[in-house]
Structures are given as C-alpha cells and as structure tokens.
Amino acid sequence: MSEEIILKAESISKSFGGVKALQNVSFELKRGEVLSVIGENGAGKSTLMKIIAGALKNDKGEIYFEGEKLSLKSPLDAVKKGISIVYQEPNIFADMSVLENIFMGNEVVSRNKTIQWTKMYEEAATALELVGLSGDILHLTMSELSIGNQQLVLIARGIYKKCKVLILDEPTSILSHNESEKLFEIIADLKSRGVSIMYISHRIPEILRISDHIIILRDGCLTGAAVPKEATEESIITAMSGRSINMSVYEERKQGEKDILEVKNLSYDPLFQDISFGVRPGQILGMYGLVGAGRSEIARAIFGETNAQSGQVLFEGEDITHMGINQAIEKRIFYVPEDRGAQGLFDIHPVRDNMSVSFLDGLSNKFGIINKKKEKQLVQENIEKYSIKTPNQDISVNSLSGGGQQKGLICRWLLEKPKVLILDEPTRGIDVMTKAEIHKYVIELAKEGVAVIVISSDLPEVMELSDDIITLYKGRITARFDREHVTEEDILKNALNLKEE
Numbered sequence: 425m426s427e428e429i430i431l432k433a434e435s436i437s438k439s440f441g442g443v444k445a446l447q448n449v450s451f452e453l454k455r456g457e458v459l460s461v462i463g464e465n466g467a468g469k470s471t472l473m474k475i476i477a478g479a480l481k482n483d484k485g486e487i488y489f490e491g492e493k494l495s496l497k498s499p500l501d502a503v504k505k506g507i508s509i510v511y512q513e514p515n516i517f518a519d520m521s522v523l524e525n526i527f528m529g530n531e532v533v534s535r536n537k538t539i540q541w542t543k544m545y546e547e548a549a550t551a552l553e554l555v556g557l558s559g560d561i562l563h564l565t566m567s568e569l570s571i572g573n574q575q576l577v578l579i580a581r582g583i584y585k586k587c588k589v590l591i592l593d594e595p596t597s598i599l600s601h602n603e604s605e606k607l608f609e610i611i612a613d614l615k616s617r618g619v620s621i622m623y624i625s626h627r628i629p630e631i632l633r634i635s636d637h638i639i640i641l642r643d644g645c646l647t648g649a650a651v652p653k654e655a656t657e658e659s660i661i662t663a664m665s666g667r668s669i670n671m672s673v674y675e676e677r678k679q680g681e682k683d684i685l686e687v688k689n690l691s692y693d694p695l696f697q698d699i700s701f702g703v704r705p706g707q708i709l710g711m712y713g714l715v716g717a718g719r720s721e722i723a724r725a726i727f728g729e730t731n732a733q734s735g736q737v738l739f740e741g742e743d744i745t746h747m748g749i750n751q752a753i754e755k756r757i758f759y760v761p762e763d764r765g766a767q768g769l770f771d772i773h774p775v776r777d778n779m780s781v782s783f784l785d786g787l788s789n790k791f792g793i794i795n796k797k798k799e800k801q802l803v804q805e806n807i808e809k810y811s812i813k814t815p816n817q818d819i820s821v822n823s824l825s826g827g828g829q830q831k832g833l834i835c836r837w838l839l840e841k842p843k844v845l846i847l848d849e850p851t852r853g854i855d856v857m858t859k860a861e862i863h864k865y866v867i868e869l870a871k872e873g874v875a876v877i878v879i880s881s882d883l884p885e886v887m888e889l890s891d892d893i894i895t896l897y898k899g900r901i902t903a904r905f906d907r908e909h910v911t912e913e914d915i916l917k918n919a920l921n922l923k924e925e
C-alpha cells in the first residue's frame with residue numbers, strides 16, 4: 425500500500441437545527457486502503473460520508489482531494505472527480521432496467537446529444553464484471569434481482585467511472601453470509617487496483633478483518649483511531665460506547681408443553697414449499713437462510729398478508745390459515761417486517777406516530793379514543809430505553825439515522841404484549857450496544873411466555889438467541905437443530921444445501 429494521501433478532511437462540522445451531527449472531524453485516507461468508520465447509531469457516520477460524496481454541505485471545515493481543496497456542487501460532481509457512494513438506504517429505481525439504474529442521470533451522450541446505448545452497454549457490462557455479475561442482467565428490471573445483487577449493481581454503478589474513492593455505507597447489513605464474502609473479495613480486488621474505500625458497518629468482526637485503519641465517532645466527534653492488528657472486538661466496543669458490554673444474553677427458561685403456532689405443509693409456489701414447523705410459548709425459534717430463501721414470504725403468509733396455496737397454519741389449535749392481518753393482530757400474532765422503508769415506517773410522519781401502538785387497544789379507551797398523554801409518555805420511555813437520538817417526538821421519522829429508524833420500528837411492537845412475535849432481521853443496521861439491548865428484550869418476552877420467531881441473516885445473532893434453529897434453502901426447510909447440538913458449520917451447510925462429500 426502506498427502512503428500517498430488521496431483524501432484529507434479537516435475539522436468538518438455539520439448541524440441539523442439543534443443537532444450537532446459532526447464536530448471538528450479530521451481524518452486522512454490513503455490510496456488503496458480500507459478506512460472504516462464505526463460508531464453507535466446516530467454518531468454521524470452517514471452524515472460524514474454524504475459530505476464527502478457531495479450530497480450534503482458541511483457548515484465548517486475543508487476537504488482536500490489529491491492535494492487540492494475540494495468543493496462539490498452535487499453528488500454527480502463528486503462522481504466525475506472519482507468519489508462514489510453506495511448509500512445506507514439504497515436508492516434504486518425498481519421498475520427500471522439494471523442498465524438505466526447504473527447510468528441514472530449520467531447517460532453517455534454524443535456531441536449531438538443522442539444517448540449512446542451501445543457504449544453504455546459495454547461500459548456497464550465491464551463494471552458488472554468487476555463485481556462478478558454477468559452483463560446478461562442489464563436488461564432485467566432491478567426488482568427482478570435479489571437484494572444482494574441489487575447491492576452489487578449499486579457498487580458497479582459506483583465504480584464504473586474511474587473511481588478513486590468508494591464509500592460503502594453499511595453494505596453488508598442487507599447481505600447474506602455468502603454475498604458478504606463476495607463483497608470482501610471485490611473490496612480486495614479494488615484495493616489492489618489502488619481504489620481507496622471508506623467502509624461503514626456495525627459488524628465488528630468484519631471491520632477487524634477487512635480494514636487497514638479504523639476511526640471511531642461518538643456523538644459527532646472523532647474519539648479514537650485503531651488498527652485491526654492491535655484491536656479486539658471488546659476494545660472497539662469500549663471505544664465506541666465508552667463502556668464494555670456483555671453480548672451473551674441467552675438464558676434457560678421454561679417453555680410451554682405444546683406448540684402455540686403450528687405450520688403444516690404450507691406451500692406457495694414458487695416462493696416456498698411444504699413448510700412444517702411448530703413453536704412453543706416461551707420458545708425462540710431462529711430461521712436462517714440466504715436472502716431469497718423464502719423466510720419473509722413464510723412469515724407474511726403466517727401473518728395473513730398473503731394466502732398460501734395449500735397447507736395449514738394453526739394457532740392454539742385453531743385453523744387460521746385464511747385469516748387476514750387484522751385478525752392476526754387481534755390474536756396477538758405480530759410480524760415486524762424487514763424492509764422498514766416499504767412496509768414498516770410511515771416516512772414523513774412524526775417519530776411519535778411511528779413508535780406508537782395507538783392502533784392497538786392499549787392506548788385507546790373503550791370508544792377508541794387515544795390517550796395522547798399516555799402515548800407521549802410511553803413513546804418517550806422507549807426513546808430513552810433504546811437511546812434513540814432525536815430532538816423530539818414531532819420531527820419526521822426519515823430524519824433519524826438508519827439505526828434510529830429501525831429501533832423506532834421494533835419498539836413499537838415490543839410495547840404491546842404479543843403471543844407470537846415474528847421478527848424479520850430485527851437488528852439490521854443496529855449498533856452492537858443496542859443490539860444487545862434488543863436481544864435482552866427478546867429473551868424477556870420469551871420468559872413471559874411469548875413464542876418468538878427470529879428471521880436473521882446474522883448467524884451469530886441466530887445462534888445467540890435461538891433455542892431451536894431452522895435452516896431454509898430455496899423455499900424448503902433443510903434442517904432443524906436445537907442449540908445444544910449445533911455448530912456454525914451445520915447451519916451454513918444446510919442453509920447452502922451442501923451435501924456431505
């Protein structure tokens with residue numbers, strides 16, 4: 425790695441109203457290195473990245489790029505100079521082709537202003553090759569790709585022009601194990617070509633694995649730097665939060681004798697086939713499989729959002745196969761979806777509405793009138809409990825940090841006592857400290873007799889929380905294990921459907 429500094433930030437500050445998102449942050453990025461930025465939810469990571477990528481303006485401070493003062497008018501301006509970003513909340517155009525997504529707003533035009541499709545095809549195919557995808561997918565719409573491949577297309581978009589600095593804001597939070605591995609290979613390849621990478625993730629083991637340098641943000645201030653050789657997971661967590669925390673939360677507990685929820689031979693072609701399992705009160709059942717294995721689709725069918733074609737769902741012995749969401753909620757079967765953008769949050773509504781369970785009967789009187797004071801108080805308690813960084817309950821939820829939005833969504837459901845709770849990727853994008861808090865809370869619920877199903881692509885999370893673990897591959901259950909008798913290898917083998925040699 426050369427020691428040449430490609431990008432230098434000096435005393436960057438940025439406020440949003442009264443929120444000081446960044447204060448005097450300085451760092452240097454060398455050519456061909458991976459510099460990771462870590463910090464709790466709301467620490468200012470994405471804000472810093474958006475400033476470097478020209479999507480936000482800093483209030484104070486300077487950025488130097490290749491030795492010259494950098495002044496960016498727009499993200500496109502940054503791309504032209506060689507700085508690209510893949511945002512934390514991916515902005516894809518689902519109904520447009522992969523090709524159009526790669527070139528959005530940056531089409532190749534000839535002098536007489538006609539779009540040069542052939543040239544664009546060639547350039548795009550080359551970019552896709554760099555991320556291990558075939559040019560054949562260029563005519564597909566984005567929605568036809570798995571989330572993992574969509575992410576790779578966004579990375580291809582980032583690097584197709586002479587990219588010198590690539591910013592990846594939590595790229596692995598939506599990727600499965602294998603897709604993450606593929607990404608790490610791509611990163612190594614880019615590095616060897618001299619591309620510098622700024623990398624954000626809440627998964628500390630991967631940070632330690634792929635970074636050359638690490639900087640730590642806390643409440644908008646740079647509080648430390650580390651090199652992976654000398655750091656441990658514990659030392660990083662302490663630097664991030666100013667305290668050490670215990671990530672092991674599992675506790676033995678009493679479980680019901682009989683299944684409260686039984687799924688029998690449930691099928692919905694081509695999404696999943698012949699799914700059978702049961703979960704007991706007080707039991708935590710983990711579901712592990714690659715993105716696209718059918719996990720969320722099964723959850724949605726149980727919750728009544730979709731109707732399976734055949735098979736049965738029984739709740740306390742009663743057939744609820746064809747019930748809708750409202751009846752499921754009435755029976756206290758809750759589903760917290762993975763995609764907070766599309767299904768979970770009401771973007772422009774205030775934080776309070778998003779965090780409140782006022783649509784359930786807990787907060788309304790017998791005439792259905794909501795007790796506003798109680799609602800406000802409960803929401804405030806949760807804001808504090810999950811340390812959600814927000815100036816007040818009235819600002820719109822999309823100005824929270826990525827993890828802040830996720831916390832808001834989760835605790836809305838945890839406020840109310842469920843009987844069956846299905847959590848789909850519950851800690852995606854959540855910092856390790858809060859993740860441990862949410863895990864503890866899930867264990868508490870199970871102790872109170874709630875049957876919990878946790879769908880997660882985060883293998884350590886599945887192994888930490890679950891009493892039993894089901895693995896899925898292409899819409900079918902491939903194995904069920906209990907926590908006493910399972911290894912990481914068993915789970916991966918079955919989720920990837922690798923047969924014994």
Ligand SMILES: Nc1ncnc2c1ncn2[C@@H]1O[C@H](COP(=O)(O)OP(=O)(O)OP(=O)(O)O)[C@@H](O)[C@H]1O
Nearest residue numbers: 440445465466467468469470471823824825826827
């Ligand atoms: N557009 C905005 N308007 C108001 N406040 C904002 C806006 N964008 C960010 N903030 C605030 O700035 C702070 C830093 O947010 P940022 O998104 O940079 O955090 P982060 O470190 O990326 O967190 P996460 O790990 O959750 O993604 C937060 O308090 C956030 O609520």
Ligand SMILES: [Mg+2]
Nearest residue numbers: 469470512826
């Ligand atoms: Mg962020």
